[in-house]
Amino acid sequence: MINATFRLVFPALMLLCGWMLVAPDSAAAQCRLCAAPPDGVSSARSSDKTETPLNIEITANLDFSRLALLNRAGGEVEIDPQSGQRRISGGLTDLGGLSLNGEGRLTGEPGRVVRVHLPERITLSAPNGSTADLVKLDTDLPAQARLDRDGRLNFSFGGRLRVTGNASGQFRGRIAITADYE
Numbered sequence: 115m116i117n118a119t120f121r122l123v124f125p126a127l128m129l130l131c132g133w134m135l136v137a138p139d140s141a142a143a144q145c146r147l148c149a150a151p152p153d154g155v156s157s158a159r160s161s162d163k164t165e166t167p168l169n170i171e172i173t174a175n176l177d178f179s180r181l182a183l184l185n186r187a188g189g190e191v192e193i194d195p196q197s198g199q200r201r202i203s204g205g206l207t208d209l210g211g212l213s214l215n216g217e218g219r220l221t222g223e224p225g226r227v228v229r230v231h232l233p234e235r236i237t238l239s240a241p242n243g244s245t246a247d248l249v250k251l252d253t254d255l256p257a258q259a260r261l262d263r264d265g266r267l268n269f270s271f272g273g274r275l276r277v278t279g280n281a282s283g284q285f286r287g288r289i290a291i292t293a294d295y296e
Contacts, residue, residue, distance in 0.1 A: 165223060165295075166222050166223040166265065167222065168220060168221070168222035168223075168226075168228065168293055168294060168295055169220065169221045169222065170218055170219070170220055170230075170291060170292075170293045171218060171219045171221070172216065172217070172218050172291070173217045173218060173219055173268075174214055174215075174216055174217035175214070175216055176193065176214065176215060176216035176271065176272065176273065176289075177212070177213055177214040178191050178193065178200070178213055178275050179200070179208075179209075179210070179211035179212060179213035180208075180209035180210060180211040181202070181206045181207065181208060181209060181277075182206065182207050182209050183205060183206060183277055183280070183281060183282065184205040184206065184207055185205040186205075186278070186279055186280060187204065187205050187278070188204055188205055188206075188276065188277050188278030188279065188281075189202065189203055189204025189205040189206030189276075189277060190202075190203050190204055190206070190274055190275065190276050190277070191203075191206055191213075191274070191275050191277075192250075192272070192273070192274040192275075193213055193214075193215050193272035193273065193274075194215065194272050195215055195216075195252050195253050195254045195270045195271045195272035195273075196254040196270065196272075197215075198213075198214065198215040198270070198272070200213040206277060215270045215271065215272040216270065216271045216272065217268065217269070217270050217271075218230075218268070218269050218270075218271065218291065219266060219267070219268050219269075220261065220266065220267040220268075220269070220293055221261075221265055221266050222261055222265050222295070223261065223265055223295070224261055224262065224263050224264060224265040225260065225261060225262075225263065225265075226260065226261050226265075226295050226296075227258050227259065227260050227295070227296040228259050228260070228261060228267065228293055228294065228295055228296065229259070229293065229294055229295075229296055230253055230255055230259065230269065230291065230292070230293045231291070231292045231293070231294075232251035232252065232253065232271065232273075232289070232291055233251065233289060233290055234249070234251070235247060235248070235249050236248040236249075236251075236287045236288070236289050237287065238275070238285035238286060238287035239285065239286065239287065240281070240282065240283025240284055240285050240286075241283060241284070242282065242283045244279075244280075244281040244282055244283050244285070245281065245285075246275055246276060246277045246278075246281055246285050247275070247276045248273050248274070248275055248276075248287060248289070249273065249274050249275075249276060250273055250274040251271060251272070251273040251289070252271065252272060252273065253269050253270065253271045254269055254270045254271070255267075255269050258296075271291075
């Protein structure tokens with residue numbers, strides 16, 4: 115069985131505002147947002163509002179199922195992130211079993227636009243030392259993915275597994291999936 119185990123990375127969102135102080139009066143003039151509002155004027159500064167952290171949870175692991183390598187030239191198996199459909203090419207053959215596209219869930223501030231980042235390449239390894247490459251990772255998310263009114267967004271992801279040489283075994287690896295607000 116060929117599958118992947120996932121490691122989640124939660125990006126820290128930081129707002130860095132640095133001003134070089136020449137004199138106390140000039141600092142207030144340079145940064146009007148930093149100055150206190152005049153009496154009787156309400157302020158809608160972002161520092162008054164706490165941003166809801168963005169969290170990611172993997173609800174289903176990417177699993178390429180059971181395959182056999184027929185020759186040293188190798189082959190590829192791809193799982194489509196949208197349909198979950200598996201395509202096998204080259205010197206691989208299907209040994210049966212259920213393949214799965216990966217699934218994840220983002221939770222955070224309702225209505226916010228988010229970005230999900232997947233690595234370009236992951237090397238998977240088997241206990242016997244064999245390796246295979248997981249490439250072309252992709253999600254089913256649109257270009258501008260947005261959390262719903264409850265602050266949730268479900269997504270699926272897939273990729274292409276390349277096997278060459280005399281690789282064999284149960285391949286595993288960690289995929290650093292990150293997400294952040296736009």
